[in-house]
Amino acid sequence: MRQPLLFIFLAAACGRGSGDLVAVDGSSTVFPISEAVAEEFSREHKTHVTVGASGTGGGFKKFCNGEIAIAGASRPIKPEEVEMCAKGSIEYIELPVAYDGLAVVVHPSNTWASSMTVAELAKLWAPDAQEKIKKWSDIRPDWPAKEIHLFGAGVDSGTYDYFTQAIVGKEHSSRGDYTSSEDDNVLVHGIASDPLALGFFGYAYYLENKDKLSLVAIDDEKADNGAGPILPSPQTVRDGTYQPLSRPVFIYVGKAATAKPEVAAFVDFYLARGPALVEEVGYIPLPDSAYELVRARFVGRTVGSVFGGKGSKVGVSVEDLLQAG
Amino acid sequence: MPRKRLVGSAARERSIERALLGCASVSIVTTFAILVIFAVETFAFFTEVPLAKFLFDTEWTPLFADAHFGIWPLVAGTLLTSALAIAVAVPFGLLSAIYLGEFAPPRVRRILKPTLELLAGVPTIVYGYFALVVLTPMLQKVIPGLAGLNALSPGIVMGVMIVPMITSLSEDAIQAVPQSLREGAYALGAGRLATIFRVVLPTALSGIAASVVLAVSRAIGETMIVAIAAGQEPRLTADPRVPIETMTTFMVQIGLGDAPTGSLGYRTLFVVGASLFVMTFTANLFSHRLARRFRER
Amino acid sequence: MNRGRPPNRVLERGFVWLCFFATLLPIVVLALLLGDVVITGVGRLSWDFLTSFPSRNPDEAGIYPAVIGSVLLVALTGAFALPVGIATAIYLEEYGKRGRIANLVEINIANLAGVPSIIYGLLGLEVFVRFLGLGRSLLAGALTLGLLVLPIVIMASREALRTVPLEMREAGLALGATQWRTVRSVVLPMALPGILTGSILSVSRAIGEAAPLVMLGAATAMNFVPDGLLSPFTALPIQIFNWTSRPQAGFAVDAAAGIIVLMLTLLVLNGAAIWLRHRIQRRIFR
Numbered sequence: 059m060r061q062p063l064l065f066i067f068l069a070a071a072c073g074r075g076s077g078d079l080v081a082v083d084g085s086s087t088v089f090p091i092s093e094a095v096a097e098e099f100s101r102e103h104k105t106h107v108t109v110g111a112s113g114t115g116g117g118f119k120k121f122c123n124g125e126i127a128i129a130g131a132s133r134p135i136k137p138e139e140v141e142m143c144a145k146g147s148i149e150y151i152e153l154p155v156a157y158d159g160l161a162v163v164v165h166p167s168n169t170w171a172s173s174m175t176v177a178e179l180a181k182l183w184a185p186d187a188q189e190k191i192k193k194w195s196d197i198r199p200d201w202p203a204k205e206i207h208l209f210g211a212g213v214d215s216g217t218y219d220y221f222t223q224a225i226v227g228k229e230h231s232s233r234g235d236y237t238s239s240e241d242d243n244v245l246v247h248g249i250a251s252d253p254l255a256l257g258f259f260g261y262a263y264y265l266e267n268k269d270k271l272s273l274v275a276i277d278d279e280k281a282d283n284g285a286g287p288i289l290p291s292p293q294t295v296r297d298g299t300y301q302p303l304s305r306p307v308f309i310y311v312g313k314a315a316t317a318k319p320e321v322a323a324f325v326d327f328y329l330a331r332g333p334a335l336v337e338e339v340g341y342i343p344l345p346d347s348a349y350e351l352v353r354a355r356f357v358g359r360t361v362g363s364v365f366g367g368k369g370s371k372v373g374v375s376v377e378d379l380l381q382a383g
Numbered sequence: 384m385p386r387k388r389l390v391g392s393a394a395r396e397r398s399i400e401r402a403l404l405g406c407a408s409v410s411i412v413t414t415f416a417i418l419v420i421f422a423v424e425t426f427a428f429f430t431e432v433p434l435a436k437f438l439f440d441t442e443w444t445p446l447f448a449d450a451h452f453g454i455w456p457l458v459a460g461t462l463l464t465s466a467l468a469i470a471v472a473v474p475f476g477l478l479s480a481i482y483l484g485e486f487a488p489p490r491v492r493r494i495l496k497p498t499l500e501l502l503a504g505v506p507t508i509v510y511g512y513f514a515l516v517v518l519t520p521m522l523q524k525v526i527p528g529l530a531g532l533n534a535l536s537p538g539i540v541m542g543v544m545i546v547p548m549i550t551s552l553s554e555d556a557i558q559a560v561p562q563s564l565r566e567g568a569y570a571l572g573a574g575r576l577a578t579i580f581r582v583v584l585p586t587a588l589s590g591i592a593a594s595v596v597l598a599v600s601r602a603i604g605e606t607m608i609v610a611i612a613a614g615q616e617p618r619l620t621a622d623p624r625v626p627i628e629t630m631t632t633f634m635v636q637i638g639l640g641d642a643p644t645g646s647l648g649y650r651t652l653f654v655v656g657a658s659l660f661v662m663t664f665t666a667n668l669f670s671h672r673l674a675r676r677f678r679e680r
Numbered sequence: 681m682n683r684g685r686p687p688n689r690v691l692e693r694g695f696v697w698l699c700f701f702a703t704l705l706p707i708v709v710l711a712l713l714l715g716d717v718v719i720t721g722v723g724r725l726s727w728d729f730l731t732s733f734p735s736r737n738p739d740e741a742g743i744y745p746a747v748i749g750s751v752l753l754v755a756l757t758g759a760f761a762l763p764v765g766i767a768t769a770i771y772l773e774e775y776g777k778r779g780r781i782a783n784l785v786e787i788n789i790a791n792l793a794g795v796p797s798i799i800y801g802l803l804g805l806e807v808f809v810r811f812l813g814l815g816r817s818l819l820a821g822a823l824t825l826g827l828l829v830l831p832i833v834i835m836a837s838r839e840a841l842r843t844v845p846l847e848m849r850e851a852g853l854a855l856g857a858t859q860w861r862t863v864r865s866v867v868l869p870m871a872l873p874g875i876l877t878g879s880i881l882s883v884s885r886a887i888g889e890a891a892p893l894v895m896l897g898a899a900t901a902m903n904f905v906p907d908g909l910l911s912p913f914t915a916l917p918i919q920i921f922n923w924t925s926r927p928q929a930g931f932a933v934d935a936a937a938g939i940i941v942l943m944l945t946l947l948v949l950n951g952a953a954i955w956l957r958h959r960i961q962r963r964i965f966r
Contacts, residue, residue: 093901094736100903108899108912114641138643212615213446214640231448237532238615241925248531266927339736392858399860400775406767413827414788475702482699497954502710504884504946506917509939513713546706555874559843574687590839597835600794631796635891638798656799663794667787
């Protein structure tokens, strides 16, 4: 009974699919952008595109093994990965594609914490805060003497890495007693139902839940990029006044892979139409001049990382790095 | 019978036996492969982190700048959620198996058994969100101090998910008990309850025990339900009302996260996996010995 | 047994009710769970939804590649895991010699049932995708899921084989049949209901897995339908999981609709096995 079915199946099965395929994988933060680009690309091209979300680490591993053409990353490439790519003889072209703003939010009934300084946030999130800072009044004496309930990204996410580096000053260094989740919707749900909550997550999640949350304006106490507390918005992230909580996200493209016309076409499309799509999915486009530099980088197939292959840098503008690199 | 035919069929027998052995070796090779992967990474891990720290530290914060590698908080999380799941699944599973196997009219059984099996097919993500968004708020009204992420909610939901495993397999075993045994008991004057508990269940014990073993394994290895609803805070506690982290949640966190794949942080995935493997192996060894002794009696 | 006392009918009646409610409770929970999902998602179900590709716009997103991927994946997984699992159970139960090695194998299989799915994902990535060079393909995914559900099939089949009385085997052999003939014509048909249960449980497990497939490189979004054993693929749970983690509220509705499709697919896939099991059990045991 199984024989004929098997035969038909095998006959249909010996396909790897039609030849041209653009394989994208990596960060789940960059995924929505890549998905949007693939969607639009499909309207005009018949090329097959797959987009995966196995994480920045998993994406780099596949990339450096030559298994995928494009790796999405929510942070610049790290030394271990530079080494992996060298071993796999993969030359990478680093292309920043958007900003991801990190919003600090509280419950709407929270009338006191409308702005905070970076120093205060650092005090709140530092490792030793686990013992010392338990109430709102521990941060500022005139705030209510009620418990703080903290929410944040999981410790193995780029969001967490960046937050700790930007606020506490050292990656992976924070208190451990906060409600963490990889799924930002869980954090939204948690903060929106707790008047004493404070948390951080991607700006896109705030945008979709504006009616349930309140933003906290951040003051980085540096005069040169906007004085006073700044609220995150597409404007402030783009012009660099909302610091330090905005980070660039990237795609890494294999130089050898660009020899395939479909890959080159896809990346060209990404850099041309990407900026408009980025806003649609809740991220913030880089300044136009930055995109010019990124496109030039791709056209010239310039390899290497402007971040020195050492991971995130806080407080420097992508434009400056691109100009220098 | 002519000798030739005997030889022919004997040769066929042997080749069939070899084919079956080949299939059986797939699972052995799988275990071997898993062990090899574990061994390589675990060895590399322990060249950087002393075993004493792993076994005796009470904090698990491998990705923090100030890293701690004590495994017990994760083990506690796994044991807590699994124990809750089994506490829910075994009673409900057994009772429903008895109902379906002994009391239910055929028409009722025909509907209920597949419906229960549907429970096993609900994607674990759905269970996870159910635990987080429906069950936890419900329980919060009744249990003071129940956090938004806790061990109780996913434990109960896991138990519900596992019920069909116990019910289905146990019910098959109960159904397979020959009617003659039951009739013998009735003839001796035993009522239905006595027959069930003294004749049917002991006869079906092998199947029931197997279903429980499968269920326990499933509970310990469950990933998504706890990842969504139990939290990511490794904590050495027996309190089901607070966020914890299980070994499986941690593994998913690392596996799909941002840590570079060759790093110490990434290696912890394998170390935790290996610990889990050792735990389940010991538990299965123990239950196997126990079941054998019970069977012999 | 009861020391001459007549059986307590009230207790018996109470016990039956207890068992009945115990059976009903998980079903009630299931109804609550699915009820919530159905109410949220049923409005989104449409031919469009089933035949569209993923999109950044929740109202245009569809599950076409995911449904095809899941069906193909489960069919392939079953094609691999069921024969191998049943064969393993037959070998262990009918041909295997009792002893320490046999015990070790039995414990080992129970252990494999408890290995978290993410480990199978890693295993699949290293062995099928990289070592055997199958790439991030449907075949690699199916083999990985096959290994994942194999212990369930083996254990359920073994228990099914154990329910066949020894007398049956002895009768077959006494009539001059070879061991394999006895197994094939006498033991297997009687064990079929339990084997089918095992297949149902394993298919249910396979269809709901997302994490190990994502690890091995399954796509979360693709603009074509898997078209061969070595083609890239995606699956329903992966798509659902992705949608639940997106900020736009419309995606939660899409996810609910996706879950309905998954449950319906499962019903169809299991339907044949359930019907068959019912027929055989009626024939043999009543």
